[in-house]
């Protein structure tokens with residue numbers, strides 16, 4: 353029986369990691385040359401892993417986002433990272449960060465979309481539960497931060513395993529990449545100044 357695209361796609365990251373059974377490997381190897389769709393995803397995945405794994409200079413593979421059909425939301429060189437929208441602006445995001453050649457541990461980053469009102473209350477609520485609310489670089493923060501290139505307001509915190517959790521709320525304003533990341537109060541003050549006559 354021939355393997356379906358869905359099965360191939362589901363197993364591709366294991367395949368790239370050389371972590372699939374021989375029969376499955378053979379089926380994927382037979383499928384890829386005849387399927388441009390799966391090959392495109394395979395190439396994208398290999399690029400991703402090279403990007404994260406070699407620890408040398410971080411270069412965004414040319415055409416990576418076009419091949420995956422993803423819109424580049426933001427990239428930065430310090431730390432080296434690239435963020436792609438998935439399924440349109442504000443829906444879901446793929447973040448790629450440079451890491452060393454030998455990661456000693458893996459941490460996950462999961463973001464939860466919340467209402468702005470709840471987001472602004474989150475730092476105080478987290479503190480009352482004994483959890484440190486944090487900013488974009490992991491520094492303790494008393495308030496939400498704004499990622500101006502989206503723009504979105506976010507509050508970060510860590511779970512007991514060190515995974516990074518995030519509450520996020522897209523803001524209705526135009527992106528202002530040049531502002532980078534700023535505190536909620538700085539963002540709000542800028543908006544008030546702009547609105548002043």
Ligand SMILES: [Zn+2]
Nearest residue numbers: 357387389390
């Ligand atoms: Zn396919």
